[in-house]
Every structure is written in C-alpha cells, then in structure tokens.
Amino acid sequence: MSPEITPVTTAGAHILARGAVMPARHYLNESGGWKSWLLTTDHKRIGLLYLFSITVFFFLGGLFALAVRLELLTPAGDLMSADMYNRAFTMHGIIMVFFFLIPSIPATLGNFLLPLMLGAKDLAFPRINLLSWYLFIIGGLFAVASLIGGGVDTGWTFYAPYSSMASNSRVLTGAVGVFITGFSSILTGLNFIVTTHRMRAPGMTWMKVPLFVWSHYATSLIFILGTPVVAITILLVAYERVMRVGIFDPSIGGDPVLFQHLFWFYSHPAVYIMVLPGMGVISEVISAFSRKPIFGYSFVAFSSLAIAVIGFLVWGHHMFVAGETPYSALMFSILSYLVAIPSAIKTFNWTATLYKGSISYETPMLYAFGFLGLFLMGGLTGLFVAAIAVDVHVHDTYFVVAHFHYIMVGGTLMAYLGGIHYWWPKITGKLYPEGWAKLSALLVFVGFNLTFFPQFIVGYLGMPRRYHMYPPEFQVWNVLSTAGATILGVGYVFPMVYLAWSWKYGKPAGDNPFNVKGLEWETTSPPPTFNFDRTPVVTDATYSYAPQKEVNVG
C-alpha cells in the first residue's frame, strides 16, 4: 500500500485517508447496550469510560479555576466570601489533581494503547482493570458528595492540624473519596507492570518497547510504591478527625510535620505520575511527526526510570520552611537538583530528534512544540525552588503556583491533548478537523502563557497563594492572569466540540493516517476487540522509518 507521491499540504493526513473506509466489525460496534459498556473487560472500552469520566471532572475542576480567577480580578474579596473562595480553590485542587491529572494519560491513552503497542490482546487482568474504573467512579461520587455537602476547605494538601482539627468542612467525605480513588490508580499501575513484563509480543525485547510504554512503566512504579502511603496518611487524618486521637494534633502531642513528611512522600512522586506519561506521549509524537527514530532511545527510556526512582527521595523540598532542620533541607535540595537532570536529558533528546527529520505540523506536533517550550520553563523554574535560599522567599507564593501549573497544564495537559489528537483516528476510526484543532491549540498556548507567566512575577513580588484578598499593587498581574484564564477556558472547550463532532461526522481515518511506525498502527482503526487478527511478531527496532522490510504480521 504505497501512497502516491503528491505535494504535502498541512493536512497531510487527509491525503492518505482519502480512500479509507471503516472496518465492518471493531470494538465499538462489536456489542452494544449499556451492559456491554458498564461490564466490559476490554481495555479499549475501559479507556473510553475513563475518557468520559475524567472529562467531566476536568470541566468541573475548570469551573472552580475560573471562579478563583474571577475572584482575584479585584484586590478586595468581593465576588465570594472568604469561606467560599477557600472551598473553590480546594475543590479545584482536589478534582484536578486526584480526579483528572493523575488518571488522565495513564487511564485513557495508557489503558487503550499499552496492549496495542505491546502486541497483546488485552491487559494482564481485565476484570481488575474494570474494578479500577469503578473505584475511580465511587471515589468521584464521594468527592461530588463532599462538594454538594459544602466542599472541603483545607487545600488539596489536607495539612493537619487544620484538616484534622480545625476545619469544619466536609473533609471526611473528601478524604474517603481520595482514599478510594487512590486504589484505582494502584490497580492501573499493577496492570501496566504485569502486562509490560509478561505479555509482550514475540520479538519485542525491552529495548524495542515504545517509549510510551517505558514512561507508563515508570509511572506504574510510582503508582504502586507511592499511592499507598498517601492512602494511609489520609486514613490517619480521618482517624484523627473522627476520634481526636492526637496523631497529628500538636495540642495533645502529635506532630503536624510528620503529616507533611508522609503526605509529600507520595505527593511529590505524584507530580511525576502526572508528567511522565506526558513525556511518553511527546516521545511518540515527536518521533512520529519527524518520521525518524527518537534520538538516544535508551537514554530517554532510562531517564523515565531515573525520574521515578529519584522522585521518591526529594519530597522535603516542599518543607524547606515548614520547620524542617537545615541539614535535611540540604539533603533534599541536592537530591532535587539530581532529579532535574533526567528531565534535561529528555528535553535535549527531543530537540535532537527534530534534527534532519521530515517534520509535519499536524495538531499533535503543535502540542508537542508547545509542550517542549512550556515544560522547559516549568522544569527550569523547578531549579529556582530547589535552591533553598530562593525557596524560602517564594514558597507558598504564586511563583510556586506558576511553576507547578507550567508542568501540569503546560506539560501534562498539552501532552494529553496532543495524545488525544494523535491517537483519535485509532480510537474512533475518524479524522478530527485539522483546522479547528490547530486554532484551539494556538488558543490554549496563548491563553496558558497569559494566565501563568504573570504569576511568576507577582509570586516573586511576594503575593501568597490561596489568598482571597491581596494588596492592591498586585492587581495588574492578576488581571492579566484572569484574562489569560478566560482564553484558556475557551481553548479547552473547542476540542470537546469538534472531537465529539468528528466521532460522528468525521471522515474515516484508515489504519495509519499519519503513515507512522508503531504496532498500534498495524491494526485497523478502530481496532477489533482482540486488537490483532494474528499476534504480530516484531522484527525491526521501534520507530525505524528506514526502508527495511515491513513488519511481518504473524
């Protein structure tokens, strides 16, 4: 099937897909009715179930973000009462972190693509995979219940003794929700680890595993070894709150700093849970749209593992001013600088991949360029807050807020949107409208920078985070930030519309619309329930675009 040679237009994909037609039978129309969806054990359908549920949570969290930004338009606290504002930013944090960012790429794209990329028929434990989704939904219902009951006002960090003793908001319901959802990501991680070890297609050695799978393997290590610690910490807060036992209550002998140690032991690796899958998507997208192998495959792969492992040693940099002794602050600072090195290696390797490539500018590639720039700035500002002296000044100010939004929104969310667009033809068998997609990518990029760059400045000026009112001299930057937030909001609504439209009315995409390498592109779009008619045998290296013989299928 050698495509005819025609001049490339920006809509390269459309040229190739002109003659494509939808396969007769695939995992979407294999069986219908709500039972086939709610009781499915097909990893692709579970990926879609996750896609719908986290999109709901994404917009719920987004609403709270807009509420916070609108409140901060004016220095005085006039839009909402102080209490309402505290609940708004807390629910924004909890929903976005636990119910959107952590499951975003692993649970949707990861679930969908891991078996396809490994040449397997499904994940190792399909029923556990379904249980993982149900745990996510039950946890989500608890969070919504706590929201209806008035919401949580402790910040997404649940710091004791405020969360365990002083707060009278729905902390218990919110804590139980986060506890249950934690097990959803543990089970996802367990599935990914076992599938990667035990169910690779013949011929697929570890060094031929796609980088998307490497990054999800590293993420799963954090799921397995980190999430239980936050689960028990949240449980201890609930134990303290219900029975006033004093584990974190200083008035009867407890130590609030111990809570921070246990909380951040998970919550720092959690930010690597959020960004590592995004790095996996970007490695795939940059290699695919440059039509050449990723530069330094083994370095990029092992830096994912390095991030996951060293990520567990650095949590103390969240506590430089929390009464941590100078000696342990010293140790955490040096380790925090070490964890920055693998991210630097990845960024340089992505940039080097573009060298002598054949680069096209479809939407996923635009998101990848956006990711490169914004993740770079997020990572570099990480060096600011790792230096203890600067962190003493900028801790708990908008500088830190801007830093982690550059990584989470500029990094993970851009990669998530890029990944959704890149694999949309494989998931739905339809092409997304290229023009609208590029417009929304541009809107997201501009809106994002306008929202969060001013926050660096107002942060260093000293504006603390989680402030309902602020001194008037910070208003200029906050107005800019709120303006950016509205553009960002619009930018996020667009994909919802045109992707849903494309699912129904989009043109059929064909097996490999972008004409790229990868086992997932060797099967039909959308794939059959068992992914491959015959288990593929992998012969050549991953991303090898050089004209070797075609991957021979079974």
Added chain:
Amino acid sequence: MQAGTPLFPVQASTMASRVDNLYFFLIALSAFFTVLIVALVAYFAVKYRRRRVDEIGAPIHGSLALELVWTGIPLILAMVLFVWGASVYFALARPPAETLDIYAVGKQWMWKFQHREGQREINTLHVPANVPVRMIITAEDVLHSLYIPSFRVKMDAIPGRYTQLWFTATRTGEYHVFCAEYCGTNHSGMIGSVYVMEPEQYQAWLGGGGAPQGASLAQTGEQLFTQLACVTCHTGGPTQRGPALNGLLGSTVTLEGGQSVTATPAYVRESILEPMAKVVAGYPPIMPTFQGQVSEEQILALTEYIKSLPAQGGGAHGGAAPAGAPAGTQPAVPDGGTAVPPGSQQPQR
C-alpha cells in the same frame, strides 16, 4: 507604601540582595536555555519540514558524546546552584550571636508580636533599622507562616514548637507581613505591616511614646509566677518541693531516668504543660499540669521571667548550672530548628 520596582520587592534587609543575586542568575540561566531550545526547535522545524508525503527522516539513533555533554553540563550547573543556594540559606537559617528578640505568636487570623520590653502589638511590628532582629515564632491553633517579602524571610509557625527567623532591616519604611501557610477562613486577612525605624525613634517608641506604658515581659511573667502559685514550689528554698529555676535556661538538667537534657524554652514550655514528661532527678512527680490554663503568651512571659532570675552559685536544679548568668541575659535560644518538645534528646533505648 511599597515603593519597590514592580518586578521584585524592595531589598530591605541584608539578605535580600544575596537572595536576589541568586534569583537573577537563575533567570539568566533559564533565559539562556529557553532561547537555546526554542531557537533550535524553531530552526529544525522550518529547515527539516516535510517536502514530500512519503519523505522520512535520517535514521539517526543517537550519539553517546552528545548525551554525556547534556548530562554533564546540567549536572555541574545544578551543583553550582545547589551550593550557592545552600550557602545563602545557611546564612538565613543561622542568626548572628547578638540579636534583638521579639516573640511572634500566630493565632487564627492575626499575628501577635511581643517585645521583651513589654510592648504588645497585633498585626504591626516596630523594629529598629540595622539591628539584627530574631523572631521566635509559635502558633496557638493551626499552622501559620510568618512571611516578610521585603526581607526575603519566611518561617512556619507550628503549634507546640518554637521556630525562628532573623533579619537585619536596612531601609526604614513600612513593609508587608503575610501569613503564607493556609490557616482557614481569614487566611488572607492575617496580614500586617513591619515599620522599620531609626534606632532612636525605636527607643522612643519603646519608651511608651507609641505604646501604653506596661510592665516588661519579665515583669508580667513574675506576676503570673505568683498568680499561678508556682512560687509555692519553685523559689529555691530548702523546703521547696520543686527545683529552683535560677539560671535554668541553657543549663543541663539531669532527669529521673538518668539522662540529661538542655533546658531550652521548649523544655520550659513542655514542663509547664506536661510536667510528667521530664521529671527532674530527686524531685517527686507531683507538679499539676497547666494545660489549658496558660496561653502561649503567658508561657513566653513565664519563660522570660525565669531567664531574668538572678542565678545563685550552684542553683539546686539537679544539674551543673553555668555560674554567673547575668540578669536580663540574652534569652536562651530555642535549640535551632527547635527541639521537639519531649524526648528528642533522649537516647533511644
């Protein structure tokens, strides 16, 4: 009000410029790498754009040399940043020997400052310029964090513990004080101002010019000492059932179990609230707890009074007391990152 340039707060303390220098170096470094990467990406994206539909990129798989370069250089830069950040931090974390001590108590949604001379202030703090000032911080209910952006200092206020920060204000004027650790409904209202004054103005203000004439902190402590009937056991006479407290702070006290502890304000605070935790050797464990009867300020006042007690030779508090601690000495320092109230010095058995 704040006259600082819009891009960073005014440098109003000795440490501010050192922190800002590191900040500017970091900005320069980040700008360099951002421009480098963005330029490379843009150049490659345009130069190697796809010209034919089935064109593929060159099969380059990587180069060890390049990998070593962009691992080594970031590593070296990282270590430079670490050392620079850590050295400035140590200067921030370790107060100079002679400091003017002011107590700060964070309480849900206000800062209470307590000068040793007796002045009490809420959300306002008057300090002399060019004098090293040390804030000894604690909280009454939940976590707070004393943050003065213009001095580039911040330290959490942890209930049940004493933490400290220090600064030397270099410019007179009024600067913001914020609470930087989320503490509940009115967290954003827990703000105030630091007024840096010339030393003479400060003495005038202290002398009552600006605040009501009241007893010094030590005198308030003395009144409390009698009022709470501490006098009945702790005045050091032969019939006294409690250890004498003269020259206690800074001395080492041998406890019932045989091990010894340095008497710090945290030890005094713990012994007031939980006497059974550390019983001094040779004394019966009969002291009642004062939990709930004394507030944080009152404990500070009592500690201040104990510091001001004239130390007789060989005070009978079961430990080698440093002789001749002159009255009104510098108050004992909460031990650095401040010992945890009980048991932190005990060897683990």
Added chain:
Amino acid sequence: MSAYNAELEPEEYHEHHVPRTTYYAIFVSLMVLTFATVGLAFLNLGMFNVTVALAVAVTKAALVVMFFMHMKYSSPLIKLVGFAAMVWLGMLLLITLSDYLTRGWLMAPPIVR
C-alpha cells in the same frame, strides 16, 4: 500456531516442588525464633533491645518469604519486587528519620555570653 513468546517464560512456570518436610522445619524454626524474641525482651540490652528484636523479626519474615511464599524458587523478577518493596520502605523510614534526628543540631548561638 500461537506465536508464543518463549522468552516470557521464566523458570517459575516449571513449578519447583517443595517437600512437606521443609515446611515443618521452617515452622519449627519460626516457633523457636518467636520464643527467642520473647525471651530476649526480658534481658536489658540497653540500646540493642530494639535491634535484636528487629533482627529476629526480619529473620522470621525472611523464612516465611523464602520458603512459605516460594520466593526462593521464583524468577529473579519476583525477587526484585520483594527487594524493591524493602528498599522503598527503608527510604521512607530513613529519610524521614534524617529530619527528626537532626533536630536541635543547628549551631544555635551560645546561650550565655
């Protein structure tokens, strides 16, 4: 013919058969160690009481893991998972300890001039 990835079949598939006598021997040694740890607790070893108690507990746990849970006969990957769990637990405990043990170390200025 199922294209089956033979390389994915570490030796643990071929179930190593553990004779029952091994289980009884392990049980007896666990009993001995239990009584030992109780007995040792009544000796005043000062600082080393907790180290001895933990050493005995770790030996008992090792016996259970190696023989009862067949890790001894399992693939290296299973051994790696067990080892990783211990290392991560160690990381959590030791690095948290680094904060608690160094409290009060800061070179506080001398108290009495």
Added chain:
Amino acid sequence: MGDAALAQAGGPGTVEVHGHSRLQHHFDTLGQQKSAATLGMWVFIAQEVMFFGGMFCAYMVYRIWYYDGYVAGSRELDLVLGTVNTIVLIASSLTVALAVNAASEGRRQATVILLGLTLVLGLAFLGIKYVEYASKFELHHAHHAAANVRLFPMAGFFHVDGELAPVGNQMRMFMLLYFALTGMHAIHMIIGVGLLLVIMWMAHKGAFSPQWFTPVEMFGLYWHFVDIIWIFLFPLLYLVNRHH
C-alpha cells in the same frame, strides 16, 4: 504443560479450550497466565508493604519522641495473649502453605481440610484480638496511672473522671498506634477469612487441579504477607521494654 491451541475468538473471560477451561483468552499458555498472576500478587504485596509502611513510620517517629510512653503502653499489653496470637498466626501460615502444597499435588480432600484448619486458626486469632481490645475498653489499673484508665486513645476516653492520665500524651500516642496498626491488620485478617471461605468452597467443588490451582497459591501469598506484618507488629508493640 504449555498447550499449543490458541484460544478461538470467543467472548472475553474463560473460554473453552481443548483441555484447559481456565486459560483466559488474552494469555497464550497457562504458564504465562500463572506467572502473570504471581507477579501481579507480588506487586500487590509491595504496595501493601508501603501501605503499612506509613504507619510504621509514624510508630518510629513517636517512639523516638515518646519512649517512656511506649514502655508504659507496651507493658499494658497482655504478653501471653500476644505470644499465643503469634503462634496461632504462624501455625496458620504453615497450614496454608501445606494447603497450597496439597492443591499442587491434586489432593483435594487434604486441601479442604488444611484450608479449614487455616480458617479455624484465623478465627482464633481474631477471637484473641477481640478479647484484647475488649480489655482495653474497661477501666483497669495502669502501671503508671495514679488511677484506673481506659486505654482507648480517644480524647474523652483516655481520661479518668476528667483528669488526663498522668502518663498523658506519651502513652496515648502508643495506644493510638497500637489500635491503628493492629486494627488495620485485623481488617486484613477479616478480608483474608472472607477470601478463605471462597477458596475453600472452590476447593470443595473440585475446581483445582495440579495444572491450575492459582487462586489457592495467590491466597497463600496474601495470607503469608498478613502473617509477616504480625511478625513485625508483635515485637514492636508487645516487647518494647519488658526488663526492669
């Protein structure tokens, strides 16, 4: 043992395959399925280690802070019951190991009996635990306390006629960690007993064969893990400092 026939594309879940009804569609051989299950169980155990690890970290920190309270609290616990419980649990580990051994040899009757023994020992452990908990709720004389105290760490509970027991916070911290650790362990035991009933019913029905006894083995791994947690809890809680 590996069978060659590829599963025909049937519905997901267990499909009829020549000879081995338990081979799931997405695995190629029973061996691959078994090793996936074993790896999955061990990764789950690693996660459980970190779950209990958080509480052990709290135990360690407060042991450094409140050593006297730990000594007083540890002496409050009934050493005889604790030792008996340890023996009961290690015995149940033995019986479950033998049950797995019996299942791998296809001795169905022996498997059911040994699993039954494990059930009895498990329930005995929970029974003893109940007795210990009950005794903590009644008033009784504590060594250090000048008066009788209830040892449950709830704020109101720990007081005697309004006065915080003299040993105060220190002992409370030990008691709260005692209840947290042994409580979570007991919950895991209860879940284990629930699983045990299911496995016993399957064994009774003859579901297991030497080719396929994975559920018994996975249950065995879980049970041994819960036993190991108790192996660490026993010295850390009951034997803090028994010499005078």
